[in-house]
Amino acid sequence: xxxxxxFFKENESKLQERPSEQVxxxxxxxxxxxxxxxxxxxxxxxxFLQLGTVALMLLLLLLAAAMVWYFYKQGGH
Numbered sequence: 467x468x469x470x471x472x473f474f475k476e477n478e479s480k481l482q483e484r485p486s487e488q489v490x491x492x493x494x495x496x497x498x499x500x501x502x503x504x505x506x507x508x509x510x511x512x513x514f515l516q517l518g519t520v521a522l523m524l525l526l527l528l529l530a531a532a533m534v535w536y537f538y539k540q541g542g543h
Contacts, residue, residue: 474481
């Protein structure tokens with residue numbers, strides 16, 4: 467089994483190859499497109515989580531208020 471260091475030594479010349487400018491431009495365009503799609507989805511997800519958190523907090527507050535009211539009525543005060 468060849469050593470990883472030997473592999474790199476044998477293929478060192480390939481590490482010096484540079485892609486053409488056109489290849490770099492295509493790669494940058496694809497990455498920008500992916501980032502835009504990912505960012506849009508993330509923003510929607512964050513908004514949904516914020517809305518869900520607010521709704522949950524209101525629900526818990528209403529539940530706590532209802533419990534206090536119920537036990538206050540049961541105690542005869």
